[in-house]
Amino acid sequence: MIVEVTSKHKKLPTQARGAKIFHWINIISLFLMLTSGLQIYNANPVFGGRSGLHIPPIFTLGGWLAGGRHWHFAAMWLFSLNLLWYGFYIFITRRWRHRFVGANDIKALQKTQNPKRLIYAWHRIVYTSIIPILLLALFTGIGMYKPAQFPWIVDMFGSWQGLRIVHFASVPLVIIFALVHWWLGKKAGGSQLTDSMFW
């Protein structure tokens, strides 16, 4: 984060353009993945089969199973290529050194009395947790997309149903992450900080 001083001497947070582009594409592709995934789910709910809980159409995308699959597989490229270029970007620009959780965040959680420092520590822990969540969604998604080519991915989760359950878990995990990430960002720097990630 760079801090910009305005003419009124008020400090406003600003973000690198790369981080903004990543956030926009991520939010759009995750929205498409979530809603089209729930459309696929509705064809044969993971829990309880055809008589299981169905998701109301307002939260789904694609209209029917094949439509949902088309959206899911199209958005998958947007989602995974965005994750890939951002991985290179934070590696090359060495942003990963400041963004992700470190030993001093864990120490701060145990020792600090400073509430701001605690929020920063939690913010980085939550921020770091999304990387394995997104990679798990991608990994299990690849297993479901190409089971003939990657049968070992299906085997790793015990069965096709096990793989479906873990892939489905990305739905609540992504929603909870987005809410907590946004809330902590707001606590750390107000809506000026959260807005600066997009505009």
Ligand code: HEM
């Ligand atoms: C965070 C992002 C993602 C979310 C929230 C998500 C969500 C879902 C959901 C809810 C389902 C329905 C599960 C079921 O009923 O069995 C599903 C199915 C599926 N997803 Fe994802 N998904 C995500 C990312 C991906 C990615 C990155 C890929 C591919 C690399 C992928 C490939 C698939 C495949 C192949 C299916 C099964 C389609 C079918 O059976 O016709 N997903 N996804």
